[in-house]
Amino acid sequence: MRRVTLGSGHASTAEASPTARWSFVATGPSSSIMKILVTANLSSAAxxxxxxxxxxxxxYVPIGDRESRLPESEFIDHLEGVEILIVGYEGVSENVLTQAEDLEIIACARGGPDANVDIAAATERGIPVLYAPGRNAVSVADFTWGLILAAGRQIARAHHLLHTGTYTGDPISDAAGGGEREDVTWGVAKDSPFANLKGPELTGKTVGIVGMGAIGQAVAARAQGFGVDLLGYDPYIDADEMADHDVTKGDLDELLEKSDVVTVHAPVTDSTRGLFGTEEFAAMKDSAFFINTARGALIDQDALVKALQNDELQGAALDVYDKEPLPDDHPLLDLDRVVTTPHLAGAANEVVDRHSKMIVDDIDALLNGREPTHVADKSVVDDFGLTADN
Structure with missing residues (x-):
C-alpha cells in the first residue's frame, strides 16, 4: 500500500498547514519534497x-509554450524522479509508465483522459488517473450556438464574401422616398446579399441534441431564449433527467427525422464511432443543418460531403474532422453552406482556469485521504492507502 507522509508536526486533514511537505514512500516516513511535472497549460493560481x-x-513545461508535444524520449527524461504528472496532450503509454518508476499520480487536464493516457496500464500499476470532465462544457456550448447561427443565417459566408470583394463596391446614395432617409443601399433585388444569403429563424424549429452529458445539457440551457423545441438522444440518460433540461428523449431515428438542427456532443466509443453515415444523413430533413463540435470519428465525413453535395442537407458547421489539420484541397472547403473552424470550441479563456482548479482540488483530496471527485478507475483509489505521520 502506498502512503503519503507529512513532515513532522502536520496533520493529514484538509486543514493541514499550507506549508506542509508531502512525499510518497513505499514504507516509512520521508522528508523529501514531492516532485511534480506539469506539461498541461495550468493557471497561475493552480x-x-x-x-x-x-x-x-x-x-512547468506547458504545451502552450511549445510548438508540439514532447517527443517520448524527452518526456521520459522529464519524468525522472517525478511523483505527480499533470499532463495535457503528451502520450502516457505503457512504455512511458514503465520508465517513470517514481510516478504515483497522473492528472490529465482533459475531459477524456483515455485519449492520451493508457488507463489500463496505469491501473495495473496502481496509479490513479485524475481528469477534468466538463471543463469545457460552457465553452463548447457557447461555440455550438455560434455555429448554428453562423451556418443557418450564413453569417460566416457573408463575412467571407464581403472580405473577398464579392459584396464591396462604390457606395450608393438611395433616398427612394424622396426625403433625407436613405433606404437599404446594398439592395434587396436579385443577386443582392439580402436575396442570396437568407436563412431560417430558429423560433419554432426543433433542435436535436445527440449526447446529453455536460456539454449537451449546456447546449440545451442556451436554447431557451431561441424558442426552439428540443429532442435528445442518449442511451445513458433517462427521460426524466432530460426533461429537467426541457429536452424530450427519443431514439436516434426519431431525432433525425424531426430535427431542423442536429448537434453532436457524444464521446467516441466503440458504439459511437461512425455513428453518422449515409443512412443517418439521408434520414435527416433536406432543410436541416448538421453541427459537430465533438469528434470527427463520430461521423463518416465522406458521407457528409456527399449529402451536402447532393443537397440532402441545407448546411453544416464543423469544428472537428477525421484528419486534422484539414488538407487545403479538402472538398468541405469548397462547399458554400459549410462553416469550418479549426477545433476551437473548447478554446475559451476560462477553460484553463476551470481544469486547473478541478485537477488541483482532486490532487489535494487524494493527498489528504479523501476520494477525488473525478478519477478514471475508482478501484485504484480504494487500494490507495493514505496516512500521515504527525
Whole structure:
C-alpha cells in the first residue's frame, strides 16, 4: 500500500498547514519534497497552490509554450524522479509508465483522459488517473450556438464574401422616398446579399441534441431564449433527467427525422464511432443543418460531403474532422453552406482556469485521504492507502 507522509508536526486533514511537505514512500516516513511535472497549460493560481501552498517541486513545461508535444524520449527524461504528472496532450503509454518508476499520480487536464493516457496500464500499476470532465462544457456550448447561427443565417459566408470583394463596391446614395432617409443601399433585388444569403429563424424549429452529458445539457440551457423545441438522444440518460433540461428523449431515428438542427456532443466509443453515415444523413430533413463540435470519428465525413453535395442537407458547421489539420484541397472547403473552424470550441479563456482548479482540488483530496471527485478507475483509489505521520 502506498502512503503519503507529512513532515513532522502536520496533520493529514484538509486543514493541514499550507506549508506542509508531502512525499510518497513505499514504507516509512520521508522528508523529501514531492516532485511534480506539469506539461498541461495550468493557471497561475493552480501553480501557486502547488508551489507555495504545498511546497512541491514543480517543473512547468506547458504545451502552450511549445510548438508540439514532447517527443517520448524527452518526456521520459522529464519524468525522472517525478511523483505527480499533470499532463495535457503528451502520450502516457505503457512504455512511458514503465520508465517513470517514481510516478504515483497522473492528472490529465482533459475531459477524456483515455485519449492520451493508457488507463489500463496505469491501473495495473496502481496509479490513479485524475481528469477534468466538463471543463469545457460552457465553452463548447457557447461555440455550438455560434455555429448554428453562423451556418443557418450564413453569417460566416457573408463575412467571407464581403472580405473577398464579392459584396464591396462604390457606395450608393438611395433616398427612394424622396426625403433625407436613405433606404437599404446594398439592395434587396436579385443577386443582392439580402436575396442570396437568407436563412431560417430558429423560433419554432426543433433542435436535436445527440449526447446529453455536460456539454449537451449546456447546449440545451442556451436554447431557451431561441424558442426552439428540443429532442435528445442518449442511451445513458433517462427521460426524466432530460426533461429537467426541457429536452424530450427519443431514439436516434426519431431525432433525425424531426430535427431542423442536429448537434453532436457524444464521446467516441466503440458504439459511437461512425455513428453518422449515409443512412443517418439521408434520414435527416433536406432543410436541416448538421453541427459537430465533438469528434470527427463520430461521423463518416465522406458521407457528409456527399449529402451536402447532393443537397440532402441545407448546411453544416464543423469544428472537428477525421484528419486534422484539414488538407487545403479538402472538398468541405469548397462547399458554400459549410462553416469550418479549426477545433476551437473548447478554446475559451476560462477553460484553463476551470481544469486547473478541478485537477488541483482532486490532487489535494487524494493527498489528504479523501476520494477525488473525478478519477478514471475508482478501484485504484480504494487500494490507495493514505496516512500521515504527525
Amino acid at each position: 501553480l501557486s497552490r502547488l508551489e507555495d501552498d504545498y511546497g512541491f517541486d514543480v517543473e
